[in-house]
Amino acid sequence: MAPPSVLISGAGPTGLILALVLLQNGVSVRIIEKELKHRIGSRGSGVQPRTLELYNILGILPDIQKEGAPIATMAKYNPGEIEPSPSPKLPSGSSPPQTYRTYPNGLSISQERHEEILRDQLQKLSCSVELGSELRSFEQFSDHVVAKIVKTNADGKQVEESTNFHWLVGVDGARSIVHKQLGLSFLGETQEEHIALGDIAVEGVDPRFWHMWHVPPKLLVLRSSSSTSKVFMFAYTGRPEHLAENPPTREEFIEEFYDVTGRRDITFGPATWMSNWRPNLRMVDTMRSGRVFIAGGSPFMSPSRPSLNTHVPDATHCHSPTGGQGLNSSVQDAANLGGKLALVHKGLAPVALLDTYSEERIRVIAHMLKVTTELYHKMFSGAGPADPSAWKRGSDLNMLGVNYCGSLIVFEDAAGAGVSSDAYSRAAGSTVQAAYCAPDASGLVRAGSADAPTTLFAVFHVSMHTMLLFGGDAGAHAPVATVLGRFPEAAVRTVLVIPQGQTAADDGALFSAVLEDQAGHAYAGYGLTAGELAVVVVRPNGVVGAVVSNARGIERYFQKVLV
Template identity: 65%
Template structure:
């Protein structure tokens, strides 16, 4: 059997999602992890709305939603008191809308999250190879030689050297890939701010709430794994000097908890994992060197505030996955891969700015003895629905960027815009079919660009079809969207024709009825172009394919 084309080193969420993207695109992968057992622990549990949308397009969302829950309220307590002094929400829940069906973050423990992703990989005949550590690699013009050490359950080791076409390091902030590439990792480490983290069984607190006790400069927080779970993740900061520079033990945590909270009615069971953390805010200056890439924590790390890290990591590989698939299959120039760094570094820089400001606000507030609601407010830009690739060399923008716009800025003007997320629309009915109504997120694909054709006449659409016909079928597909009540003519040129029966697509995209608008949606759910005819479609794809 031929060796897989791509090696993914690191099997956290970013590595798993990248493997899914590539496999769905028909590219073979090998995904390894140095751990001999799958990691346990809730760790990064927040899944933001933009990531939920990506999971919808990937067709894995139902399993994620079934295993997770909306973010619960947060209760704060005075020492010794059983009733909360205040209950607040990190963000006010938003109502679903046809263009934004997943407006609120979900909470799912990271180990359960990864288990679901691995199950979807197994459906594609791919499994994570545990106990396999990438020690080093050598890069050549046409391949990468990876030196891997495999450790079995008895501790026996076997060394191998294997050739791959590409290597992606999703091996975390301490991984070997970024270090061997010699990439900078600029930023800061808050040496003085240690945070103890872990998962522990807790009895005597409501799992439907997050719980916080604050005695400046100390803060103790308990976050449940779900509304019916007695396993809580704890976060403890402001520890005494004797405990600061070490991993806290279960017994030390319990002693500190009782000292801060005065709540000896709360009891504890086993601790499943314990960790010592110092906030790092760092990022690379490049995410690709030749045939080797970094993504996720290997490329950027951040403060824990804001719930952006795991989500940014997943969106890294969504950006990379479709581009790498096209280049690997010989359908696009290798220069397309340069746009991975071009597009993502701008977003990551803004993410670090936002999360660091939020971290500073939160801990300044805590240090001053306050627990004002503002310090805990999330939502807004942190939902990640405004993340964009404005200024990208492969986006055919139809508007000038707004003055002061950032990588997290929302689009404006009430219409779809290139470089931003492609909105959803429900109530779409297949013309001539008997299927139930569908949505745009169900129509979008991670394996091809989707051209949405709004309005225009048959001549306009035929010209677009002529242009599309020049490109490989696996690169692009066309969907014709008919206004509410309109039927398709005999000479329709799209393989899929949908009636916008409830009017959400035309309204949500802000497009006219009387002339053609072609919206090109990339496999990562980003709008690559909004153009008025075949010439614009051709100009866009000249940026993408050979």
């Protein structure tokens, strides 16, 4: 049997999502993890709205929603207080009027449980994570990569293998062999602060809230893993000098907690993991070299001396956890790379398409690093948590405005459209624009049927581009259908969206599906009318690749994307 086509080294959220995207594209995958056990701990628990949209397209959202809870409100206390003081609220969102966003607010879910759900999804596709398997070296050639992998069993016995793959993706950190052999720069800065982090069982505080005590220079926060869990992640800064450079013991943390809070009515159970975090605000300068890629980010660098079974990896982009962007940026890395890699591997796209992965993601990551660093400095300098601006997040952090403006494979024939220097800004105006996330729309019914209503997100799929045709008549549709007929069915799906009460006439057979916009959400949300033809090309990762008005525009877009 031939080996899998793609080797993924690292089984955090990035590697798991990448594996899911590739498998749903029919690309075989092997995913390895050097640890003997799956990582534990709540760690990155915030799942932003844009990630929820991607999970909807992937078909895994219901399990995440079942386990997730709304992002909690912060309860702020003065020392000794039982009842919280008036405190800042973590932000919530609402659907922008010009678009249709199904999930304006994020969810909170323990990363440990999050990864378990993703592994369960992999199992359904007959793929599982290989624990105790470490990539030790690799060599790449024009048509394959040779990977040397060392497998360690529970008894410590090691077996070395050398296996060929078409592609290699490293998602296991800046100190991984992929980073080392590629010689990547890791640009940025290291902060002076040392912050204690960990998970510990707590009795006496409400898990539906975050809890904060600020006694300058000390800041202590407890964040529950879920609205019903008694396991809280803690963050503690401003520790005494003799405790500052190493992970605290459980007893040291508890004594410091009582000293800061005056709350000896709160008691503690076992500590799952504890670590010392020194903020590193860094990113790589490229994410591809030939047949080898890197992906994924983390707010954590390796601790100076980890303890209690903690595993805090380095990453392609390291940043402050303030703002909850890390895991979510990693998911977007995986979705961007996975769709492109699948197209190239299946011979549907030119190899040059893979260069746009790094081009598009580096710009977004650089902006994310800037935003989270600014939030970090507001929180940990000057007045810190006492400053209301330290808690101001804004709707941009829900990531619904993340865009690929300026990308070589984004095309729009409207003058001046799709231009933005801000990788997190929302599109101006009320009309859908290329480079931005495609909005959802509900209330769509297959024309001429009594089927239950569906949504655009149910139509999109990670294995192909979706062509949405709005407006126009049979005379305008025919040339478009002719052009679309040249593209492989495995790469492009065509959907005609007709207004409420309209029929598809004689051209309905030209398309993969005809959907009637019975609720009006699609035309209104996309800012389009029935009078003029508009073709919206949605990429496999849910990003609008092109907005054009004729067959020639479609050809110009796909000249950049497909062979």
